[in-house]
Amino acid sequence: MKIRDARVIITCPGRNFVTLKIETDQGIYGIGDATLNGRELAVASYLTDHVVPNLIGRDAQRIEDIWQFLYRGAYWRRGPVTMSAIAAVDTALWDIKAKAAGMPLYQLLGGRSRDRVLVYGHANGADIEQTVDQVGAYKDMGYRAIRAQSGIPGVKGAYGVGKGDLYYEPADGTLPTETLWSTPAYLNHAPKLFERLRDVYGPDIELLHDVHHRLTPIEAGRLGKALEPYRLFWMEDSTPAENQEAFRLIRQHTVTPLAVGEIFNTIWDCRELIQNQLIDYIRTTVVHAGGITHLRRIADLASLYQVRTGSHGATDLSPVCMGAALHFDSWVPNFGIQEYMRHTPETDEVFPHDYRFEDGYLFAGEKPGHGVDLDEKLAAKYEYEPKQLPIARLADGTLWNW
């Protein structure tokens, strides 16, 4: 089965998505997500200019060999642009293989390890009471696990606070929006949010929180300790993770479970975190960590150390990534949870799919492949719009981590 054609399709039904479509000489095609929020065109060019010419004429069934060719063959390894491009090819090829076999993708991976995929949604509010109401709204929609974020008095544009609708989207400007950050105000505020949430909703609902890389390791240890009485499912990205060793300090101070990995691209970014048991959940995704082929390697390493998966699933990952992730989640033995931020109805229309949400769970569909398609005519109506993620500064003007 030879690759006859491959091309990149960019569409912006409210936000930008980059999709790779690979066609074979046997009429079967597959699609893969290549979206890198705020840097979309870099991956599109990497694919169109450097990857696609290498794909034409290759055997579409040799997924592993093509992965190795793109990773080793470029000489320049790793990085979000390279790995998102490789992921798009890999996802499209798994889609093709599963379609050719007439099987949903999870069957090819080894079959189901579970019937349904536990997901968490995002509740956020301008203040604690609004977040409390939003958590209630998510509970009413059936969610069993909810990430809670709240505005902080005196901190303009604190992370995770949307503009009041279900479809929070941080990449909101042609040039980055400037937000403010104050660690002392945040550290005083965050435990109060979770104290209130446990008072209102009791001990059973799963609560999660994203620190979004804002703290130093010792501050993260302090926060984790302060949150212990409220039994979080996890505390996410509490400190930047370039220095994996930094997590040892956090671990020494708290038993709040730790999650990290949405900006990781390869197994090398998390090897020490996993092998030293410094985290509980690894959040790498299909799209940013080299596709199903590489994600499987990361999950297998993690399983040796009882680290479970918790894939990133924000709206800047397209429904193609979500579809592939759900097949992966249905199979992977050491599954933890899947993030699920809803896409807008416009996005869902551009990417018809057979996964569905019910009672706090997502269900991968039974169609051959990963079950997500792209309506190219509709996609063409939504032109690319340059949009970047915000930045954060301290009150004195120092650039901080957004």
Ligand SMILES: O=C(O)[C@@H](O)[C@@H](O)[C@H](O)[C@H](O)CO
């Ligand atoms: O946990 C998450 O989902 C967030 O960290 C993301 O929304 C992140 O801010 C975006 O994916 C950035 O593009």
